[in-house]
Amino acid sequence: MKIARLLLCWIIGVIFLGCEHMAEHGVGNAVNLDPNDPRPVLRISIDDGDEIDLLRQQLKVEPIYVKDGQLYLSETKGIREKLDELGYRPIQMTPLDVYERVVRIERRGAESEMIQVGVELINREPHYWIVRGTLAQLRALKRLGYQLGTLGPNEPAPREVRIVVPTTKDVQQVNQLHVDIYSVEETKLGIIIYGGAFDAQIDELKAHQYVVERMPVTKQEVKP
Amino acid sequence: MRALMIVAALLLPTGLAFGAIDFSNFHNPTQVQTEMENLVSSFPTLARIETIGTSLEGRQIKALKISDNVSTNEPNEGDVIFVAAHHAREWISVEMTLYLAEYLLTHYATDSRVRADMDNLQIWIVPIVNPDGVVYSWSSWAGICPTDPSNPRYWRKNRRVNGDGTFGVDLNRNWGFEWGLNSGSSPNTNNDTYRGPSAFSEPETQAIRNLVTNATNLKALVTYHSFSELFLRPWGYSTSDPPGESTLKSISDRSIAAIAAVHGHTYSDTIWYTASGETTDYLWGSKRTAAFTPELRPGPGGVVGFCPPPSEILPSNQENLPAALALIHDAGAREVWIKDHPADTGQEPSAVWTSSGWSHAFWESPDIWTVPATLDQGATVDLHVRMHNHSGGPVHDVTVDVYYTDPRISLEFPNPNATLIGSWTGTVPPAGREVTLPWSVPIGTNSWGERHWCVGAVIKHANDMPLTTEAQRTSNVGIRNFNTTEIIAAGTLNIAATNYLAVASELLVNIDRSSIPEGWKVFLPEKPIGEYKVGGVKGIHRKAKLLDSKGILLEPGETVNIPIRVEPPHDVDPDKPVDIRVHGALVPLVAGKRDVVNGNGYTFRVTGRKPCRQCEDR
Ligand SMILES: [Zn+2]
Numbered sequence: 001m002k003i004a005r006l007l008l009c010w011i012i013g014v015i016f017l018g019c020e021h022m023a024e025h026g027v028g029n030a031v032n033l034d035p036n037d038p039r040p041v042l043r044i045s046i047d048d049g050d051e052i053d054l055l056r057q058q059l060k061v062e063p064i065y066v067k068d069g070q071l072y073l074s075e076t077k078g079i080r081e082k083l084d085e086l087g088y089r090p091i092q093m094t095p096l097d098v099y100e101r102v103v104r105i106e107r108r109g110a111e112s113e114m115i116q117v118g119v120e121l122i123n124r125e126p127h128y129w130i131v132r133g134t135l136a137q138l139r140a141l142k143r144l145g146y147q148l149g150t151l152g153p154n155e156p157a158p159r160e161v162r163i164v165v166p167t168t169k170d171v172q173q174v175n176q177l178h179v180d181i182y183s184v185e186e187t188k189l190g191i192i193i194y195g196g197a198f199d200a201q202i203d204e205l206k207a208h209q210y211v212v213e214r215m216p217v218t219k220q221e222v223k224p
Numbered sequence: 225m226r227a228l229m230i231v232a233a234l235l236l237p238t239g240l241a242f243g244a245i246d247f248s249n250f251h252n253p254t255q256v257q258t259e260m261e262n263l264v265s266s267f268p269t270l271a272r273i274e275t276i277g278t279s280l281e282g283r284q285i286k287a288l289k290i291s292d293n294v295s296t297n298e299p300n301e302g303d304v305i306f307v308a309a310h311h312a313r314e315w316i317s318v319e320m321t322l323y324l325a326e327y328l329l330t331h332y333a334t335d336s337r338v339r340a341d342m343d344n345l346q347i348w349i350v351p352i353v354n355p356d357g358v359v360y361s362w363s364s365w366a367g368i369c370p371t372d373p374s375n376p377r378y379w380r381k382n383r384r385v386n387g388d389g390t391f392g393v394d395l396n397r398n399w400g401f402e403w404g405l406n407s408g409s410s411p412n413t414n415n416d417t418y419r420g421p422s423a424f425s426e427p428e429t430q431a432i433r434n435l436v437t438n439a440t441n442l443k444a445l446v447t448y449h450s451f452s453e454l455f456l457r458p459w460g461y462s463t464s465d466p467p468g469e470s471t472l473k474s475i476s477d478r479s480i481a482a483i484a485a486v487h488g489h490t491y492s493d494t495i496w497y498t499a500s501g502e503t504t505d506y507l508w509g510s511k512r513t514a515a516f517t518p519e520l521r522p523g524p525g526g527v528v529g530f531c532p533p534p535s536e537i538l539p540s541n542q543e544n545l546p547a548a549l550a551l552i553h554d555a556g557a558r559e560v561w562i563k564d565h566p567a568d569t570g571q572e573p574s575a576v577w578t579s580s581g582w583s584h585a586f587w588e589s590p591d592i593w594t595v596p597a598t599l600d601q602g603a604t605v606d607l608h609v610r611m612h613n614h615s616g617g618p619v620h621d622v623t624v625d626v627y628y629t630d631p632r633i634s635l636e637f638p639n640p641n642a643t644l645i646g647s648w649t650g651t652v653p654p655a656g657r658e659v660t661l662p663w664s665v666p667i668g669t670n671s672w673g674e675r676h677w678c679v680g681a682v683i684k685h686a687n688d689m690p691l692t693t694e695a696q697r698t699s700n701v702g703i704r705n706f707n708t709t710e711i712i713a714a715g716t717l718n719i720a721a722t723n724y725l726a727v728a729s730e731l732l733v734n735i736d737r738s739s740i741p742e743g744w745k746v747f748l749p750e751k752p753i754g755e756y757k758v759g760g761v762k763g764i765h766r767k768a769k770l771l772d773s774k775g776i777l778l779e780p781g782e783t784v785n786i787p788i789r790v791e792p793p794h795d796v797d798p799d800k801p802v803d804i805r806v807h808g809a810l811v812p813l814v815a816g817k818r819d820v821v822n823g824n825g826y827t828f829r830v831t832g833r834k835p836c837r838q839c840e841d842r
Contacts (some may be wrong), residue, residue, distance in 0.1 A: 036387045047763030049403025049423030049501065050727060053815035054770045056422060063422045066404055067411055071422075086769050102389045102414050122414060132388070132414065151389045156414050157374030160527050168496040172463075175497035176407055180380065180416035183452035184495060185524035191496075194526045196373045196416060215371070215526060222369040224533045 027104040027128050027149025033135050033142070035095035037064075040075040042090040043098075044083060059083070064098060072098050096136040102156065103138060104128040106147035117141055123156045123199045130156045130198075158196030160215040163205060165191050170210070177204050240266040242330035245322055247541060249534045250315045252362050256351050259322055260288050267329045270294055270342065276350065277431025280384055283355035285431045288325050290347040298346060299440035300569075304555045306548065307350040307432060308448040310396045310503065312357025312379045313530040316520050316540055317448035321351040323541035324548050337553065344556035345443075348435060354395055354428050356383040369531035378530055382428055384420070386413040393420035396449070397501040398429045400814065401509035401727070402461040408500030419501050424815070436507065437817040443555035445515040446548065447503045451529040454519035455480050455491040455547075458508040461500035466508055467726070475514060475554070479547035483518075486543035491518070509726040510812060511819065516551075518544060559615040560622050560652050560685050562591045592626075592679055599665045601675065607645060607663040609681045612656045623649045623684040626661055628677050630670040645679070676828070712833045714791040721786065721808045723778035725821060728764045729810040730775035732820075733786060736805035743793030744832070746804055749786060767813040775811065792832025804828045 041064065046052055052071055055061040059082055064072040072093065073079070083090045105114060107128050115121055117140045119133030128149065133141070142148055163174055171184055171191060180196040197205065197212075205212045245259055264271045272294045277285040291301065306324060308317035328347065331338040352358050361379045370377055381392025390413040397409035400423035404411075409419035424430050436442060457472040459465075466472065476493050484490045507515035521540040522532045532540075591610040599605060609626060613619055627642035646661035669675050723729045735746050764777050776784055788806065806828070810821045 031389075047766070049400050050814050051763060051767055051770075052404075052422040053400050053424055054767055054813070057815040058770045063425070065411065065421045086766055088766070100388045100413075132412065154374040154376065156390075157372070158416065160371070160373045162526070171496040172407075172498065178410040178412065178415045178417055181497060182527055183524035183529060184497070185452075192524070194524070194529075196378075196527065198414070217372040221371055222528050222531070224367070224369050224531055 027106050027147045028152060029150045031101060031103050031138065031148045031150050033101070033139050033148075035099050035135060037074055037095070037099075041072055041093040041095050041098045042075050042080065042083070043070050043072050043093050044088040044090050045069055046071045094136070096139070097134050099135050100132055101135065101138055102130065102132045102151060104149040104151065104155075105131050105141060106149075108146060114141070114146065117144070121200045156198055158198060159202065160217075161195055161197045161202060161205075162213040162215055163193045163195070163210050164189060164213075165193060165210060167191070173208060174205065174210070177201050177208075179205070240326070240330055242327060244330075245326050247319060247323065247537045250537065251318060251322065253352060253355060253358050256318060256322065257286065260286060260325075260351070263288065263325055263329055267332070270329055270332055271325070276435050277427055279354070279356045279428055280382060280426070281356040281359075283359070285350065285353065285355060285428060287435060288349040288351070290325060290328055290342060290349065291345060292343045297440065301344055301346050302441045302443040302555045303346045303348065303439035304443055304552055305348045305350070305432075305435060305439065305445040306448070307353050307445070307503075309352045309354050309358050310428075310447060311394075311449060312354050312361040312381070313377060314448075314450040314520075315358075315361070315530075316450045316532055316537060318351045318358075319537045320448050320518075320520060320541050320544050320548075321349045324545065325349050327545060327549075328552075338549070341549075341552050341556035345552065346439070347552065348439070350432065350435070353432055354382050356428075357381060357392070357395075369528045371526075371528065373527045378527055380416045381418065382426055384426065386418075388413055390414045392418065393426050394418055395426055395428050396447075396503060397499065398424060398426050399501050399503050399506040400424050400433070401501070401506040403501035405461055405498075405500035408461050408498035408502075417499075423501065432503070433506070433816060436511065436513075437819065442511065442513050444551055445503070445507050445513060446551065447515065447517050448520060448544075449517055450520040451522055451532065452519050452524045453489055453491045453521060454495060454517075455483065455493050456495065456504070456517040456519065457493065458504045458515065459498075460502040460505045460517075461498055463496075463498065468508075468512070472508070472514060475551070476516065478550065479516070479518075482546040482550055483543045486546065487539050489521070489523075489543055510814060512725070512821070518547070520544065559619050560611050560613055560683055562609070562611055562681055562683065563589055566590045592681060594663070601665055601667040604662055604664050607661045607679065608658055609648075609661070610656060610658045611652050611683065613652045613654050615654070617654060619652045619685060621649065621685065622652050623647060624659060625682045625684070626679065627682070628663070628666070628679045630677065642680070710831050710833060711790050711792055714789065717788045717790055717804065717806075717828050717830070719786050719788060719806055719808075720783055721776075721778070722783045723780055723810060725810055725812055726780045728767060728780065728813045729778055729821075730768065730771075730773045730813060731778050731784065732775050732809045732811060734807045734809075735788070736807065739803045739805055741800075741802060743796075744802060745789075745791040747789045749789070764813065771813060771818075773811075773813065777813075778810075790830060792830075794834065796832035796834060798831055798833050801829045801831045804830055 046069060052063060052066065056063065059079060060076065061079065062074045062076060064074060080090050102122065105128055111121065111129065114129065118137045119131040119141065121129060121131050123130040138148060158180060165171060165174065168191065171193060174193055175181060179201055182194040185192045202212050240263065251259060260273055264273055270292065271288055271290050274287045274289055275284045276287045279285060306321050308321045328338060328342060332342055357379055360376055360383055364376045381394050383391055384393045385391060394409065394417045397417050397419040403423035404419060410417045412418060420426055424433055436445065455476055457476045480491050480493060504515035504517055507513045521536045522529050593608050595606045595608065607626060609624055611624065625647045626645045628645055629642040645663045648659045648661065666677060670677065721731050723731065733748060735748065740746055764779055768777050778784060790804065811818050
């Protein structure tokens with residue numbers, strides 16, 4: 001009996017230690033997967049930024065974000081009626097499908113399996129992935145047993161890349177993948193682009209057949 | 225004690241010497257504030273600090289206003305704005321603004337040109353647009369440039385808590401002109417070009433926008449960035465040329481040459497990629513104010529380019545100073561000009577850019593007239609043009625080109641269909657100068673069957689560069705109808721108006737009733753004006769509804785034809801022609817202060833005739 005108890009303590013100890021070990025290499029603090037705002041969410045079609053600016057100014061609309069010509073906004077008192085009057089056709093959205101998080105996901109199994117829930121990969125770190133997903137998608141990952149953690153300081157971390165492209169049109173192509181372009185230089189070797197990119201952007205650059213060189217982060221930093 | 229105080233007062237600095245600010249290293253935000261305060265205490269009548277906004281984290285965004293009578297707003301003076309550090313990591317941009325401020329203030333007393341420009345202008349300098357980002361960028365600085373782009377030293381955006389675990393909006397993708405294009409900004413919060421949840425969502429961009437819209441007579445804006453040695457002009461969002469490209473390019477070319485002349489660094493004017501929602505596009509697209517983005521030193525390279533050696537600061541400042549001073553001078557100089565309208569004092573810019581880059585004209589200039597005043601087709605008359613000179617001395621090598629045009633084809637000077645009447649080149653003395661050219665009045669009618677022509681004069685002079693706009697914005701003046709339009713019993717005058725702004729706008733048309741004698745009836749059309757329109761898009765109507773606009777709605781580039789009905793009185797005197805003046809203005813459908821952009825007007829000289837047999841037989 002004594003032995004059994006000791007054994008149990010020992011097992012608990014192991015589990016406890018194991019958990020600590022997980023945290024050290026794991027995904028950090030738990031992520032809050034509740035909507036940022038308890039109010040319902042509406043979606044309307046808009047033309048351009050001026051229109052959103054006017055909606056904010058004239059109707060005190062509270063934008064959440066804009067995607068593909070659709071403005072997502074918090075439903076404030078009377079806003080639905082006002083939008084109706086102006087000829088908008090507000091559509092009610094599920095907040096879990098609107099609000100997003102950028103989080104760490106424990107690296108487990110195949111990446112292709114993980115992204116099946118619809119999250120978008122940003123970076124691959126040694127012990128976790130960094131992804132963007134809606135609350136609904138991230139809840140699904142949690143249900144599948146993945147550990148989720150909040151971002152660490154300076155995350156997601158862009159990688160410095162050097163891309164040599166043949167034509168000026170390619171510079172715009174690289175820009176359209178939202179690489180943070182630091183500089184562009186025309187040289188005899190081609191056009192050299194320096195920029196900051198996440199792993200998923202580097203994948204896309206490679207998918208476009210660009211040669212992407214990831215610049216090393218040196219220990220000996222440059223003296224200004 | 226009293227004697228001691230007097231001695232102390234005498235020892236107080238009456239002005240800082242140029243070179244007092246130490247540019248051997250970067251100024252952190254506290255030091256920037258100290259330098260601004262020192263400049264103000266050294267030049268209290270010429271400089272003052274104004275808080276123009278508050279950042280998300282509660283830091284004040286400060287502008288240094290530099291002008292004579294600095295504590296008063298002088299709406300007749302032009303305004304020029306210089307800003308830096310939209311992007312936190314671009315520390316060298318901050319240095320340029322401090323250097324410029326110090327140069328101007330320390331040269332006011334000794335350099336007559338600087339003095340004249342500061343007397344003519346209100347110069348606004350905002351060294352740090354993004355204080356939260358800059359503080360964050362300085363937060364872990366240990367004097368060594370990291371090579372890891374995720375180091376806080378290389379933070380670009382502001383510090384908005386995006387609510388999804390990420391931080392920051394790219395303030396130079398948050399401006400409200402062509403905001404939100406995926407081709408030049410990112411919708412994703414984690415990206416460095418994240419544009420924000422809506423245009424002007426950030427208090428930092430709102431602060432600069434308010435500075436822009438509150439400036440009573442804004443002539444130009446420069447937004448310093450780094451790096452890679454570029455001098456960029458609109459458009460940022462598109463690779464196509466903006467309206468007024470030739471003017472913007474001329475300023476850019478001149479600036480690049482001025483930069484290169486100092487240390488031999490030739491800045492490029494091309495980047496081959498687009499940026500939407502950036503500052504200069506808003507200035508040019510929504511305000512038709514010239515705006516430029518110099519990307520300072522060093523030349524192209526990797527991420528450490530944001531962290532240049534401090535030894536680059538001074539040469540960067542030195543080489544960018546002449547271009548900044550030339551722009552300031554452009555904005556401040558008013559030398560040779562012609563009145564747009566009788567009340568024109570030459571102070572305000574008036575006509576604005578058109579899609580072709582030429583200027584719209586005003587048609588009420590008292591400075592262009594003919595002798596005799598009444599014209600017959602085919603007759604040769606004397607055409608007089610009067611030029612004013614504000615420079616204080618003679619201005620040499622002034623050229624004035626005088627054209628006539630069919631106002632139904634184009635209201636711009638010069639335009640491809642305009643006919644050159646003649647040119648004059650010479651000196652305009654301080655008292656001004658009148659030039660006379662012979663003109664053979666055209667035979668026949670214009671394309672709308674009216675004997676109605678307009679004359680415009682275009683001044684060219686090296687000291688009246690595009691920004692002063694005396695050459696291209698203010699001086700392009702027209703003249704009223706020459707031969708009269710005859711109206712029997714009732715008739716229609718047709719006018720056309722184009723939205724030459726790059727944003728949807730409301731057109732306001734006014735008939736000046738003061739020139740119309742009693743008994744005459746002049747009506748704007750009763751039909752909804754939309755029926756006269758060439759096209760139209762749905763979004764514009766929602767914007768108009770949001771603003772409760774009642775005017776005529778025009779998409780960018782859209783033209784509307786407006787028939788104006790005229791009914792002379794039954795007992796009309798055919799020997800007494802009547803001038804009917806019609807004027808248009810555009811009000812952009814945008815949030816914030818909606819500046820009215822005056823367009824051109826028409827003056828029709830109309831002769832009324834009774835509906836009699838002889839008249840019908842004519
Ligand atoms: Zn920048």
